[in-house]
Amino acid sequence: xxxxxxxxxxxxxxxxxxxxxxxxxxxxxxxxxxxxxxxxxxxxxxxxxxxxxxxxxxxxxxxxxxxxxxxxxxxxxxxxxxxxxxxxxxxxxxxxxxxxxxxxxxxxxxxxxxxxxxxxxxxxxxxxxxxxxxxxxxxxxxxxxxxxxxxxxxxxxxxxxxxxxxxxxxxxxxxxxxxxxxxxxxxxxxxxxxxxxxxxxxxxxxxxxxxxxxxxxxxxxxxxxxxxxx
Numbered sequence: 001x002x003x004x005x006x007x008x009x010x011x012x013x014x015x016x017x018x019x020x021x022x023x024x025x026x027x028x029x030x031x032x033x034x035x036x037x038x039x040x041x042x043x044x045x046x047x048x049x050x051x052x053x054x055x056x057x058x059x060x061x062x063x064x065x066x067x068x069x070x071x072x073x074x075x076x077x078x079x080x081x082x083x084x085x086x087x088x089x090x091x092x093x094x095x096x097x098x099x100x101x102x103x104x105x106x107x108x109x110x111x112x113x114x115x116x117x118x119x120x121x122x123x124x125x126x127x128x129x130x131x132x133x134x135x136x137x138x139x140x141x142x143x144x145x146x147x148x149x150x151x152x153x154x155x156x157x158x159x160x161x162x163x164x165x166x167x168x169x170x171x172x173x174x175x176x177x178x179x180x181x182x183x184x185x186x187x188x189x190x191x192x193x194x195x196x197x198x199x200x201x202x203x204x205x206x207x208x209x210x211x212x213x214x215x216x217x218x219x220x221x222x223x224x225x226x227x228x229x230x
Contacts (some may be wrong), residue, residue, distance in 0.1 A: 003054040014059040017198065020153060020161040024053075027148035031057055034120060035064035035071075037088070042115040043145030045096075047125045052187040053125040058092040061122055065090045077103040080110060085101050087117040096142070097125040104190045108138045152191055158182060160191060169200055173210060180212045184219060 021028045033039050046054050058073055062177050065071035070089040077099035084097050085091060090111065099107060107121075121142075125132055129143035148201065155160055159178050166173035173196070185195060199218060203210045 001176045007045060013063065014056040015063060016060050017082045018165075018193055019053060019056055020059060020165060022153040022157055022161060023151045024148075027150060027200070028057070030146060031061050031122075031147065032064065034090070035068070037065070037090070037120075039120070039146070041121060041145035043111065043142050044120065045125065045129050045145065045147045046122070046150050047128050048150035049126070049130040049152060051190070052152040053189065055094055056190060057150065058124050062092050076108060077139065080106050080150055082106055082109075084113050084224055085110065085117065085119055087119065089114065089117070089119040090122065091119065092124075092125045095126075096123040097127060099135070101135075104135050104138050108135070108141070111141045127136060152183050155182075155187070156185070158189070158192070161189070162196060164178065165193060165196060166200075169197075171200055171203070171210065171217070176212055177210055177215055180215055181207070184216075187192050 012206070017029060017034055019028065030039065030046070033048070046057060048054055053163055055075075062071045062073040070086045070126065072089070072090070073092045073094070075094050077093055077096050080091075080093060080103065091114065092106070093107070096107065111121050113119070124144060128147055128149070129139055132139050132142070159175070162178050162181070163173050181192065181195065195218075199210050199215065203214065203219060204216075208214055
């Protein structure tokens with residue numbers, strides 16, 4: 001049973017479907033358009049506090065974009081390759097605000113190459129382009145395109161969002177279960193959604209409804225879910 005529980009706890013890959021948009025509906029819609037290559041701007045920047053879902057969205061865009069052409073995700077600007085991207089490529093780079101001088105030079109070159117070949121650069125940061133600690137020419141180019149702040153869900157909105165997520169997956173989540181989860185589990189939405197998805201699979205495998213006792217049993221197992229995505 002422990003092995004089964006561990007396998008069921010494996011986090012789902014980040015997608016648009018398992019991102020609870022909250023007040024980020026416009027940003028998510030624009031990123032879905034970007035994944036379909038329906039946006040003409042070379043650069044798109046998403047920014048927000050840690051735990052807001054920036055990384056989740058970057059990875060969701062890349063996953064959705066790959067059927068439409070070359071797309072790659074880099075978790076750190078220092079990992080960006082120096083070779084030229086293929087024409088029309090979509091490159092997503094996390095934490096661009098951490099780029100050192102050498103990485104900033106590569107990012108500047110990459111932006112220009114993507115612009116020349118009809119590609120796109122999707123960047124995530126902790127602040128909007130104008131406040132990023134980057135060289136002026138790179139900061140200016142990032143500011144040319146679309147910019148969206150990713151706002152974390154307020155505590156008051158999480159209950160409704162979790163209930164809606166469960167409803168969309170075809171199961172009911174009682175208020176008492178949501179209350180217990182918010183009181184005893186990690187409160188970032190990435191972990192909350194991962195827990196619900198795992199609970200759904202566990203409930204189906206054990207043929208038991210999702211109740212507070214089942215949730216308590218699950219949490220006490222202390223299965224190591226993925227760390228929250230920013």
